[in-house]
Amino acid sequence: MLETIGAFWAEYGDVLIEGSWETLIMVTISTVLSYVIGVPLGVALIVTQPQGIRPHRGICGVLGWIVNIGRSLPFAILLVALMPFTRALVGTAIGVKGAIPPLVISAAPFVARMVETSLSEVDAGVVEAAQSMGASPLQIVRKVYLPEAMPSLVLGGAISVVTILAYTAIAGMVGAGGLGDIAIQYGHNRGVTSLMWVTVVFLIIFVQIIQWVFNWWSKRIDKRLDQTADTRKFAPLEMLAHFVHTK
Amino acid sequence: MSIIQIQHLYKTFGTGESAVHALEDINLDIQEGEIFGIIGLSGAGKSTLVRCMNLLERPTSGSVVVDGKEMTALSEKELRLARRNVTMIFQSFNLLMQRTCLKNVCFPMEISGVPAAQAKKRALELLELVGLAEKAGSYPSQLSGGQKQRVAIARALATDPKVLLCDEATSALDPTTTASILALLKDLNEKLGVTVVVITHQMSVIEEICSRVAILDGGVMAEQGKVEDIFSHPSTDAARRLVYPGGVSLEQYPSGTRAVRVAFNGGTAYQPLIASLAIDLGVKVNILGADTREIDGKAFGTMLLGLPDDPNDAAKALSYIRAQPNVSAEEVAYHA
Ligand SMILES: Nc1ncnc2c1ncn2[C@@H]1O[C@H](COP(=O)(O)OP(=O)(O)OP(=O)(O)O)[C@@H](O)[C@H]1O
Numbered sequence: 001m002l003e004t005i006g007a008f009w010a011e012y013g014d015v016l017i018e019g020s021w022e023t024l025i026m027v028t029i030s031t032v033l034s035y036v037i038g039v040p041l042g043v044a045l046i047v048t049q050p051q052g053i054r055p056h057r058g059i060c061g062v063l064g065w066i067v068n069i070g071r072s073l074p075f076a077i078l079l080v081a082l083m084p085f086t087r088a089l090v091g092t093a094i095g096v097k098g099a100i101p102p103l104v105i106s107a108a109p110f111v112a113r114m115v116e117t118s119l120s121e122v123d124a125g126v127v128e129a130a131q132s133m134g135a136s137p138l139q140i141v142r143k144v145y146l147p148e149a150m151p152s153l154v155l156g157g158a159i160s161v162v163t164i165l166a167y168t169a170i171a172g173m174v175g176a177g178g179l180g181d182i183a184i185q186y187g188h189n190r191g192v193t194s195l196m197w198v199t200v201v202f203l204i205i206f207v208q209i210i211q212w213v214f215n216w217w218s219k220r221i222d223k224r225l226d227q228t229a230d231t232r233k234f235a236p237l238e239m240l241a242h243f244v245h246t247k
Numbered sequence: 248m249s250i251i252q253i254q255h256l257y258k259t260f261g262t263g264e265s266a267v268h269a270l271e272d273i274n275l276d277i278q279e280g281e282i283f284g285i286i287g288l289s290g291a292g293k294s295t296l297v298r299c300m301n302l303l304e305r306p307t308s309g310s311v312v313v314d315g316k317e318m319t320a321l322s323e324k325e326l327r328l329a330r331r332n333v334t335m336i337f338q339s340f341n342l343l344m345q346r347t348c349l350k351n352v353c354f355p356m357e358i359s360g361v362p363a364a365q366a367k368k369r370a371l372e373l374l375e376l377v378g379l380a381e382k383a384g385s386y387p388s389q390l391s392g393g394q395k396q397r398v399a400i401a402r403a404l405a406t407d408p409k410v411l412l413c414d415e416a417t418s419a420l421d422p423t424t425t426a427s428i429l430a431l432l433k434d435l436n437e438k439l440g441v442t443v444v445v446i447t448h449q450m451s452v453i454e455e456i457c458s459r460v461a462i463l464d465g466g467v468m469a470e471q472g473k474v475e476d477i478f479s480h481p482s483t484d485a486a487r488r489l490v491y492p493g494g495v496s497l498e499q500y501p502s503g504t505r506a507v508r509v510a511f512n513g514g515t516a517y518q519p520l521i522a523s524l525a526i527d528l529g530v531k532v533n534i535l536g537a538d539t540r541e542i543d544g545k546a547f548g549t550m551l552l553g554l555p556d557d558p559n560d561a562a563k564a565l566s567y568i569r570a571q572p573n574v575s576a577e578e579v580a581y582h583a
């Protein structure tokens with residue numbers, strides 16, 4: 001058993017490490033850029049809605065429309081359709097570099113909706129209180145909406161990151177690099193099904209870790225929760241400790 | 248000198264068939280330094296009226312002058328500045344849950360550009376003033392309702408306002424905590440000279456701290472005047488509904504019935520009072536209506552008692568009731 005694993009790792013270890021690294025890079029950069037675009041969009045959607053702090057029917061309508069279109073295009077189609085644009089923008093439509101523009105364009109509207117949802121959970125009374133103290137719309141966004149919604153934004157962040165991770169696997173089909181690419185090239189094209197399954201296991205582990213980290217982070221910063229030992233514990237470490245202990 | 252002057256104020260929500268006339272021809276004159284009450288049943292338009300005072304709600308028509316400024320004529324920016332002068336506390340406290348108490352009190356000062364160190368110093372003073380200095384580093388979720396409202400009061404005072412608007416500020420609190428918050432408001436009114444506008448649906452709150460009161464009924468001003476006057480001689484139906492507990496109308500009792508309105512402010516429970524009237528004096532009184540609650544064996548609320556026909560018995564009963572601790576009694580007019 002160990003020997004088989006050793007042999008497998010000797011052959012494919014480098015490929016897996018490189019693939020994981022590429023996936024990590026693609027997910028990180030795409031997430032950051034998606035939030036750079038998605039947060040202002042989500043904020044604008046909340047602020048300009050009819051009950052918002054700066055209602056504006058036109059802006060709200062147009063933005064909602066753009067976001068809905070972005071959300072309804074399947075990623076696989078967008079990926080192919082955007083290839084000329086991607087090439088013009090970053091010089092290539094393949095590899096990690098080529099995958100980032102379609103990933104961002106696809107994820108940003110998704111992030112905008114996540115942000116909108118989180119911000120809409122902020123108590124309207126608190127916003128009204130800020131208005132009654134003479135806060136400007138910009139101050140309300142910076143000092144009320146975003147900080148008050150932070151735990152929820154972080155939880156939404158986990159969903160966004162996992163979605164982007166899934167997109168990178170799809171992007172692998174057109175040679176974007178990363179774990180998805182490995183699964184296609186080795187698993188599908190060369191018939192190394194074992195490697196394909198290993199990449200699946202890697203992806204599952206990634207998703208799990210992302211969820212743990214973001215859950216822990218959200219609880220950690222949420223001052224509505226009792227900040228006792230329980231919310232400070234990090235689940236995976238607890239599990240590891242438990243595992244080591246019982247051995 | 249009047250600090251808030253409202254003239255011919257109308258507020259209509261929506262248009263056409265579905266229009267709601269929340270306020271109609273409201274006229275009010277609130278004097279600097281007084282504690283003014285606005286009372287009315289749910290949906291009467293109290294919140295709308297108070298939100299028209301800092302223009303969180305823009306009146307459909309009419310004039311709102313606060314501290315000499317016509318609020319409806321101000322630009323957005325001027326309005327934001329003016330709002331620092333008329334701050335507000337709420338039934339649900341509306342504190343920022345992700346900020347400590349200290350940071351909550353600092354919030355309005357951050358908004359108005361007070362340097363951080365100076366804001367912190369002032370915030371600590373204000374927390375001290377409301378008796379919560381030791382909670383400076385706590386988060387709102389770690390506080391009781393009464394403590395949250397104290398923080399909200401400190402926050403509302405951070406910009407040295409001339410007027411403090413209180414929209415049902417004690418409605419989410421138990422009677423003991425309510426009493427302590429009302430005492431604090433009264434104390435701040437005396438110490439700082441801040442004008443306090445109290446919105447409530449509880450007569451007891453008005454009774455406790457207000458000098459003058461306005462009664463709102465279905466969007467119109469039913470009656471306004473000194474609290475004692477309105478309590479002893481309510482001249483409109485709306486006032487009678489609020490003054491007489493349980494909304495009883497005295498018309499249903501034979502004319503000639505003398506009635507007394509008894510307010511319990513956390514003293515003896517009411518049942519023993521009625522019983523001891525019968526035992527000690529041999530006088531029987533009728534409970535015409537009651538709106539009382541007992542908390543920890545203490546009575547709060549009001550009761551309307553019908554006095555015996557015999558003038559002697561009636562006088563005895565009245566003085567007996569008045570002699571009770573934490574009970575006040577007033578004979579009320581029972582004809583329209
Ligand atoms: N934004 C709004 N849009 C439409 N109607 C409204 C709006 N705000 C208030 N109203 C209506 O105006 C009337 C007065 O409401 P308001 O909230 O001022 O009453 P209130 O006296 O404060 O009642 P409560 O004691 O329940 O708080 C109600 O009929 C209410 O439905």
Ligand SMILES: [Mg+2]
Nearest residue numbers: 293294295415
């Ligand atoms: Mg109200």
